Amino acid sequence: MRGLTREYVLQRFLMYLLTIWLGSTLIFVIPRLAPGDPISEMVGRLSLDAGYIENADKLIESWKARFGLDAPIHVQYFRYWGNVFRLNFGYSLSHFPTEAWTMVSDALPWSLGLLTVATVLSFSIGVTIGSLMGWRRTPRWLQLILPGSLTFTAIPYFMFGIMLIYLVAFELDWLPATGAYSRRVDPGWNLPFIKNVLTHAILPVVSIVLTSMGGWALGMRGLMISVNNEDYFLLAQVKGLSPTRIFFRYGVRNAILPALTALALGLGGLISGSILVEFIFAYPGTGYTLYQAIISQDYTVTQAIANLIILVTATSVFLLDLLYPFIDPRITYKRNMR
Amino acid sequence: MTVGQQTVDETTSPARGWGLNTWDSPWLNFKFLLGVAIVGLILLFGLLGPLFWDTDLAYTGAGPLNKPPVWQEGGLPEHPLGTESNGRDMLAQLILATPSSLKVGFLAAIIGMGIGMVLGSVAGYVGGWWDHVIRTLSDSAVTIPALVVLVVIASYVQMTDTTAMALILAAFAWPGPTRLVRSQILTLRERSYVRMAHLSGAPALEIMFVEMLPNMLPWLAASLTGGISVAILGATGLEVLGLGPTRVPSLGLIINQATTNAALVRGLVWWWLPPIIILMVIFVGFFLMTIGLDEIANPRIRQFSSTRRERAAAGELPAVEHAELGGGEEEDAALEVDDLHVHYFTPRGEVIAANGVDFSVRKGEILGLVGESGCGKTTVAMAILQVVQPPGRIVQGAVRIEDRDLVSLSGRDLREVRWRDLALVPQGAMNSLNPVTPIREQMADAILAHENVGRLELEARILGLLNDVGLPERVIDMYPHELSGGMKQRVCIAMAIALNPQVIIADEPTSALDVVVQRVVAQTLLEVKERLGVSMVMIGHDMGLQAQLVDRIAVMYAGNLVEVAPVESAFSEPLHPYTQLLIESIPSIKERKPLNVTEGLTHDLRNPPPGCIFQFRCQHVEQICRERRPELVEREDDHLVACWLYEPERQSMIELEEA
Ligand code: SF4
Numbered sequence: 001m002r003g004l005t006r007e008y009v010l011q012r013f014l015m016y017l018l019t020i021w022l023g024s025t026l027i028f029v030i031p032r033l034a035p036g037d038p039i040s041e042m043v044g045r046l047s048l049d050a051g052y053i054e055n056a057d058k059l060i061e062s063w064k065a066r067f068g069l070d071a072p073i074h075v076q077y078f079r080y081w082g083n084v085f086r087l088n089f090g091y092s093l094s095h096f097p098t099e100a101w102t103m104v105s106d107a108l109p110w111s112l113g114l115l116t117v118a119t120v121l122s123f124s125i126g127v128t129i130g131s132l133m134g135w136r137r138t139p140r141w142l143q144l145i146l147p148g149s150l151t152f153t154a155i156p157y158f159m160f161g162i163m164l165i166y167l168v169a170f171e172l173d174w175l176p177a178t179g180a181y182s183r184r185v186d187p188g189w190n191l192p193f194i195k196n197v198l199t200h201a202i203l204p205v206v207s208i209v210l211t212s213m214g215g216w217a218l219g220m221r222g223l224m225i226s227v228n229n230e231d232y233f234l235l236a237q238v239k240g241l242s243p244t245r246i247f248f249r250y251g252v253r254n255a256i257l258p259a260l261t262a263l264a265l266g267l268g269g270l271i272s273g274s275i276l277v278e279f280i281f282a283y284p285g286t287g288y289t290l291y292q293a294i295i296s297q298d299y300t301v302t303q304a305i306a307n308l309i310i311l312v313t314a315t316s317v318f319l320l321d322l323l324y325p326f327i328d329p330r331i332t333y334k335r336n337m338r
Numbered sequence: 339m340t341v342g343q344q345t346v347d348e349t350t351s352p353a354r355g356w357g358l359n360t361w362d363s364p365w366l367n368f369k370f371l372l373g374v375a376i377v378g379l380i381l382l383f384g385l386l387g388p389l390f391w392d393t394d395l396a397y398t399g400a401g402p403l404n405k406p407p408v409w410q411e412g413g414l415p416e417h418p419l420g421t422e423s424n425g426r427d428m429l430a431q432l433i434l435a436t437p438s439s440l441k442v443g444f445l446a447a448i449i450g451m452g453i454g455m456v457l458g459s460v461a462g463y464v465g466g467w468w469d470h471v472i473r474t475l476s477d478s479a480v481t482i483p484a485l486v487v488l489v490v491i492a493s494y495v496q497m498t499d500t501t502a503m504a505l506i507l508a509a510f511a512w513p514g515p516t517r518l519v520r521s522q523i524l525t526l527r528e529r530s531y532v533r534m535a536h537l538s539g540a541p542a543l544e545i546m547f548v549e550m551l552p553n554m555l556p557w558l559a560a561s562l563t564g565g566i567s568v569a570i571l572g573a574t575g576l577e578v579l580g581l582g583p584t585r586v587p588s589l590g591l592i593i594n595q596a597t598t599n600a601a602l603v604r605g606l607v608w609w610w611l612p613p614i615i616i617l618m619v620i621f622v623g624f625f626l627m628t629i630g631l632d633e634i635a636n637p638r639i640r641q642f643s644s645t646r647r648e649r650a651a652a653g654e655l656p657a658v659e660h661a662e663l664g665g666g667e668e669e670d671a672a673l674e675v676d677d678l679h680v681h682y683f684t685p686r687g688e689v690i691a692a693n694g695v696d697f698s699v700r701k702g703e704i705l706g707l708v709g710e711s712g713c714g715k716t717t718v719a720m721a722i723l724q725v726v727q728p729p730g731r732i733v734q735g736a737v738r739i740e741d742r743d744l745v746s747l748s749g750r751d752l753r754e755v756r757w758r759d760l761a762l763v764p765q766g767a768m769n770s771l772n773p774v775t776p777i778r779e780q781m782a783d784a785i786l787a788h789e790n791v792g793r794l795e796l797e798a799r800i801l802g803l804l805n806d807v808g809l810p811e812r813v814i815d816m817y818p819h820e821l822s823g824g825m826k827q828r829v830c831i832a833m834a835i836a837l838n839p840q841v842i843i844a845d846e847p848t849s850a851l852d853v854v855v856q857r858v859v860a861q862t863l864l865e866v867k868e869r870l871g872v873s874m875v876m877i878g879h880d881m882g883l884q885a886q887l888v889d890r891i892a893v894m895y896a897g898n899l900v901e902v903a904p905v906e907s908a909f910s911e912p913l914h915p916y917t918q919l920l921i922e923s924i925p926s927i928k929e930r931k932p933l934n935v936t937e938g939l940t941h942d943l944r945n946p947p948p949g950c951i952f953q954f955r956c957q958h959v960e961q962i963c964r965e966r967r968p969e970l971v972e973r974e975d976d977h978l979v980a981c982w983l984y985e986p987e988r989q990s991m992i993e994l995e996e997a
Contacts, residue, residue, distance in 0.1 A: 019478040026487050031494050154625030156571050158578065159614045162593070166602055166610075177602075218629065225638050229727070231769040238723050239784045239833075240756030249783070253774055265480050269568075272485030276575050280597070290486070291579055294493040302490060309486045317481045329817045330773055 004325055016318040023310035027303055028080050032073065089304035092293075100304040103289060108308065110180050111285030114201060115274050118208035123263055125149075126213035130220025130259075131252050136228065137243050146217075153214025158276035161207035165280070168203060176200050178282035204281045208274065219262055223255035230254070257328050264320040268313050370630025373563070376623030380616065381440060387433030395427035396434050396587055407608050420608040423599050432612055434587040438500050440620070442588075443570035445504035450511025450569070451562050457512065458519025462527070463542060473520065476513040484510035485575055492581035499583055503576065507569045518561050522554045556635035560628050567624040574617060589613040671698040671738075672873035673722070673760075673841045678735035680714070680721050687944040691717040691730065693897040693951075696970065699841060704867060704874040706888035706905070708881060708920065714897040715877050716765070719845050722875070723762055724752060739840055758788050761834040763827070763844040763863070765877075771818035771826055778814045781833050788837055803832040806869075807862050824855035828862055835866055842867075845877045860887060881920055885909055890976075893917045896943065896951045899970055903977040913979040915956050950982065958983055 071079070083089060089100040132138045133146050152160060169177035176182065176199060185196045227233055227250070236250045275287030282288060286305050293301035387393070395401065395417075406412055407420040407428075419428035461472040488506065497503045526532050526549075535545045576582040577590025580598070584591065596602075596610035633639045680692040691714045699705045707715045720726045722737050724744050737744045739759050747755060764770040772780055781800045785791055791799065801811050807828040818826060827847060834842050847863060848856040864887060867874055876888055884891055884905070891908045893901040893916065901914040912918045947953060950963040962982050970980040 015474065015478060018474065019481055022475075022478055023482045023487065026482075027490055030487075030491050154567075154621040155618050156574070156621065158575070159618060162597070162602070162610065162614060166607070170602060170605075218632075222632065222636065222639055225636075229638060231764055232772045234725055234727075235762065235764055235770045235830075236772070237725055238756055238760075238762045239787060240753040240758070241783055241787045242753070245783065245787075249775065249779075250772055254772070257774070268481045268483040271483040272572075272575070275485055275489065276578060279579060290489060294489060294579075294581065297493070302493065306486050306490050309483055313481060313483050328774060330819045 004322065008325060009322070012318060012321040015321075016314055019314040019317070020311060023314070024081075024084055024307050027306045027310070028077060031299070031303075032076075084307055089307075090300045092298055092301045095298070095301075100298075100300040103301055104286065104304045104308050107284060107286045107289040107305075108312075110283060111274065111278065111287060112312070114204055114278075114283065114285060115208075115271065117201070118205045118212075118274075119263075119267075119270060121205065122209040122213040123216050123259075125209065126216025127220045127252075127256060127259055129213065130217035131224050131247070131255065133217065134221040134224025134228065134255070135247055135251060137247070150214040150217060152210045153212075153218070155211050156276070157208050157211050157273045158280045160211050161204065161277050161280045164203050164207050175203055177203070180284050200283075204277050204283055208270075208277060212270070212273075216259065216263075220255060220259050223258055224251055227251050227255045257324075260320065260324065260327070264317045267316055267320075271309060271313055367630040367634050369626045370634065373623045373626030373628075373630060376619060376626065377440075380436060380620055380623065384433060384437035384440065387436075391429055391433055393430045393434050396430035397426060401425045401427055404606060410608075419612060422595070422601070422606065422609045424595075428608060428612060431587055431592055432589075432616060435589045435592060435613065436616055438586055439570055439574065439589045439617070442500045442504045442507065442573040443566040445501065446507035446511050446569035446573070447562055447565035449504070449508035450565055451515045451558070453508070453512040454515025454517075454561075455519050455558075458516040459523060459546065461516070462520040462523030463546070469520070472516065476516045479510075480513040480517070485572060488572060488576060489579065489581060492576050492579075497576075497581075497583045498585070500573075500586060500588070503573055503582060504569070507572050510572070511565050511569055514565060515558070515561050518557060519554070522557060523550060526550050526553060556631050560631035560635055563624050563627040563631060567621055567628070570617075570620065570624075589617050670700050672701045672703075673875070674698040674736075674738040675718070675722060676736040676738065678718065678721055678737065679733045680717050680726055680730055681733050683729040683731065684944075689943045690897050690946060691943070692721060693946070695735075695894070695897075695899055697892050697899060697902055699873045699875055700890075701873055702871045703890060704876050704888045706884040706891040707875055707877045707894060708879060708884055708891060709894035710879060713894045715894050716845060717897075718894070719762075719843050719875065719877050722843060723756075723760065754788070757784055757839065758837045759840045761837070761839040761842045763830050763834045763842060763847045765845040765847070765849060768823060768826065770830060773818050776815050776817055777821075777829055781814075781829075781836060784833055785836050799836070803836055804829075806835065806866065807832045808858075822855075823851050824859055827851065827855075827859050831859070831862055831866060835870060835872070838870060838872075840873060842872055842874045843877070844874055846879070847876070848883065849878070849880075856883070863887070881923070893920065896946070898951050899980065900952065901977075901979045901981075902970070903979075907974065907977050911974075911977075913973060913977065913984060914952075914981050915958055915983070916952050919955075950980075952981075 087101055089104075092098045092100045092103055095103065129146055129149050132142060138146075165177045168174050180200050181187065181193065181196045182200075185193045187193055232254075233246070233250050236246045241250075274285075275290060277283070278285045278287035279291050286309055290302065290305040290309070292298075293305060401417050401421045402414070403421060403425050404423055405414050405417055405421045408415055408418045410420075417427050417429070419432070421427055422431075457472050457476070461469040488510070491506055497506070532545060532549050535549050540548075573582065573588070574590035574593075577588050578594050578597070580591075580594045582588060582590060590613075592613040593610055596606065596613075599606075599609075601607075601609040675695055675697050678692050678695040679690070682689040682691055693714075695714075695718055697705070707718065709715050717726065717730065720730075721732050721735075722744070724732075724737075724747075726732055732745055735745065739755065742755065744752065744755060744760070771777070778797075778800060781803065782796055785796060785799065797814075800814055804811060804813055809825060809828055809832065813821065813825065813829065818829075821829065831847075844863060848859050851859060860883060863874075863876075866872070876884065878884055888905050891901075891903060891905050892899055893908075893914065895916050901908065901912070901917045903913070908917065909921060912921050947964070948967070949965050950956070950959070950968055953959045953963045956963065960982065966982075968980045968982050968985065970978050972978050973984045
């Protein structure tokens with residue numbers, strides 16, 4: 001029994017569904033627990049803007065019917081689920097008649113791109129640093145330099161981002177401060193645009209990478225130190241293997257497994273943090289769109305984005321789970337693994 | 339192979355030794371204390387600030403607009419840190435905002451920790467269905483991006499005060515502690531001191547609080563400090579987005595107002611920078627506390643960094659006093675261990691794990707090295723193999739194979755000798771095989787590290803070796819977890835003979851196996867030895883097994899060899915009182931039983947008494963035994979013993995004293 005067994009896939013898939021269900025249900029329940037309802041508030045806002053709206057009561061009723069808010073709660077819940085499955089979240093309230101889903105799917109690629117690059121970079125750099133820090137044979141000069149890379153570890157991404165904007169964008173004027181690309185370039189697959197996008201991504205990526213790699217490094221260092229004490233690590237030394245082989249095949253190869261688990265568990269936190277980074281850099285991803293939707297009380301877009309982020313996180317965790325048995329041959333045996 | 343840890347008594351709870359008020363307490367961790375000091379200072383700033391500064395200045399219109407701090411041009415002494423676009427005094431704002439940000443963090447993390455401890459204990463202790471549900475829930479909750487849900491909540495629930503926010507944050511702070519407490523309980527449950535408490539009938543709650551909680555404390559504390567900074571981050575995040583309480587001043591709210599008023603572009607550095615600096619100092623403080631606590635909880639990390647420091651201080655190579663070269667006494671020795679001293683440098687003193695151990699293994703012979711656990715026999719094995727783990731170190735002595743002293747070798751020279759001349763069959767092969775690579779690779783890398791072999795020849799050789807130890811060919815492509823304990827041990831034997839070494843160290847090769855498998859493995863070892871004529875050091879505590887396998891036996895007690903003799907005379911005529919005790923404890927040679935000598939006082943290994951090391955447990959102890967240490971000398975043909983009983987001198991000493 002190796003690799004993906006049916007039992008394992010099924011178990012992970014149920015976990016995947018449970019996560020989505022939990023998250024989405026929270027998103028459904030919270031607004032309904034809150035005092036007041038979004039439609040009345042919206043109409044109230046409109047009437048504030050316009051001075052007065054005729055037949056406001058009727059308007060509210062008709063909008064409620066339109067959004068299905070007049071049905072009993074359990075009917076609403078099932079309808080909600082139908083919509084989540086069809087990715088149908090209705091129209092944006094603030095950008096009517098744009099569909100909520102369109103707004104969300106416009107934002108998604110920016111976030112996915114930014115986060116994937118930042119996560120892959122910070123994880124791989126952090127793991128490399130941590131492995132070297134937790135290895136007895138790392139050259140002394142390296143051992144002295146490496147802890148320096150932990151300098152920014154304790155600082156939240158977005159605070160570091162603010163300082164980077166101030167220093168690099170405003171004071172030094174080296175890189176653009178906000179947005180994903182400049183207005184002056186044509187979006188599309190042309191070189192100036194791609195270059196422009198990349199320069200805009202540098203600061204957000206750097207602020208995530210520099211502040212989060214230290215965490216991976218510290219974790220990996222601890223794991224390497226534990227592996228250092230394992231019997232198989234000792235036997236590898238006694239076998240007279242070369243230090244590099246022991247480091248990679250016996251050390252890193254084993255220590256990285258819990259680090260990958262931590263990555264899967266930490267994705268939620270990473271994505272949380274990126275909302276603030278997008279806000280600070282006015283980066284047009286899901287986090288920034290979520291912020292704008294909430295500020296403009298755009299109920300449908302908020303729901304769509306929150307659901308999407310939960311879906312994407314859960315899917316990434318699920319994919320990592322599916323990858324895991326190929327790296328750790330024991331996984332299908334260890335039921336209590338995670 | 340519990341290298342270096344044999345001296346730690348597993349049956350007493352380690353927390354018992356952690357005096358909270360002694361100077362060598364692990365809580366006196368520099369990083370932890372520095373973190374406490376930093377957070378304490380920030381807290382003092384927030385708490386004592388109102389006594390020195392008028393906090394009413396924190397409200398709109400209290401002063402002129404956009405004044406820089408006093409040290410810049412245009413700064414006013416009545417607003418030392420400047421004012422922002424609403425005329426609010428920055429210093430007053432910071433004084434009010436700091437404690438409220440800290441309060442949210444503490445409150446949320448403590449509530450989360452409380453929930454986590456209850457759920458985690460239920461999951462770990464009750465187990466079964468409860469465990470399943472709690473684990474599934476916390477695993478899935480932990481992957482939901484908390485801030486997304488928080489933002490959605492905050493957009494509907496207008497949070498008026500910090501307590502409401504702390505409660506909402508706590509809803510996301512429980513999965514971490516839950517997972518931690520559960521896994522800690524599952525681990526601790528298996529420790530012998532907890533099992534002993536169970537057997538003695540202590541109630542579950544008492545065990546939880548007396549035996550488990552103190553041992554979990556550093557972990558819980560690390561999780562709490564980590565949780566506090568995550569909660570502060572969550573709260574600050576909401577505030578920065580403008581979704582936190584808007585009437586209560588908070589550090590995040592200041593940042594929000596600064597960014598929405600374009601303070602960055604307008605160059606109002608004194609508006610956005612101070613709250614960020616305070617927050618960063620807070621985060622650095624909690625971060626230091628967390629990593630300090632990690633080191634407290636996980637002594638290996640501490641050991642790792644301290645040995646590195648020690649090494650750096652003492653120069654790269656430890657100073658070893660080499661025994662005189664060419665001092666080989668026996669012509670036909672395959673392995674000579676010469677006056678070996680191994681010390682463990684623990685924070686509470688030097689533990690002498692091997693004290694002048696001196697023996698040799700003749701060609702084609704099996705030497706048994708026996709003694710109770712903690713006597714230093716595994717340390718001797720590790721010292722022979724040159725893998726004594728820090729904080730242990732060979733401080734003196736030589737280990738010679740073919741006149742080459744392994745202690746003086748290092749780097750490539752040492753690697754060449756390893757496995758080609760000196761192989762190891764590890765203790766209970768359960769954890770000695772790399773869990774993530776197939777057997778083929780693990781056997782291949784031992785061979786390839788020393789010889790150039792083609793792919794086909796390599797495979798044939800591995801299959802041949804597996805065959806030699808009676809394993810089927812398909813084992814070659816299996817992973818360690820797919821093999822039984824006995825099979826793993828035979829893989830290890832096959833691996834040990836791969837290069838036809840001169841000497842094999844077998845470290846309790848059968849200890850973790852059940853009786854039937856023990857016989858098979860022991861049989862395999864004997865066959866291999868007969869066929870290859872290899873010399874072996876067989877380490878063990880099972881006298882019965884030793885009697886059947888070894889040619890000569892060396893008895894070790896508290897780091898010292900006390901008797902070395904051919905197996906027949908050792909069993910028929912044991913000289914040392916300790917050897918006699920060992921042999922008496924086997925009911926019959928046929929019926930093997932593990933050594934069971936627990937009664938009697940042992941001395942503190944850090945501080946051995948003058949005289950004989952066995953004096954506290956010896957029935958024949960005399961005054962001379964307390965004063966002078968007996969040497970290991972040959973009393974009969976090839977039979978060495980270290981005991982005054984066989985010293986004619988002793989009689990005269992006793993007489994002298996009586997006179
Ligand atoms: S030297 Fe004395 S105390 Fe030591 S074993 Fe012999 S008789 Fe006992």
